[in-house]
Amino acid sequence: MREAITEPGGIAADRLRSIIERIERLEEERKGLSEDISDILAEAKGAGFEVKVVRQILRLRKQEPAEVEEQETLLDLYRRALGM
Structure with missing residues (x-):
């Protein structure tokens, strides 16, 4: 079900903000995980793999x-x- 956005401070706007913020947090986590994977691959390379x-x-x-x-x-x- 879609919520109608009738005013900037309405419930639908709050829901949209929540969704956007959750996605932003996940993107940050993904960036951190990607950096961790790069570090592990560098470790593998350093070990001769x-x-x-x-x-x-x-x-x-x-x-x-x-x-x-x-x-x-x-x-x-x-x-x-x-x-x-």
Whole structure:
């Protein structure tokens, strides 16, 4: 249900302000988390890990095992077709 905004100080305006402020807080949290992830990746790099590969592993872990297997099978097939 939509609330009609009839005046700046009305209930609907308060609700809108609340929504905007909640989104702003979440965006700040996301920025902080992104910075934390960057710090961890820098730590991984400092420990001798290749950051590109770490990111690739993170992407793979989000996928279903069958999907990963299918992609790896196709990648292997394409490599063999190209003589790699």
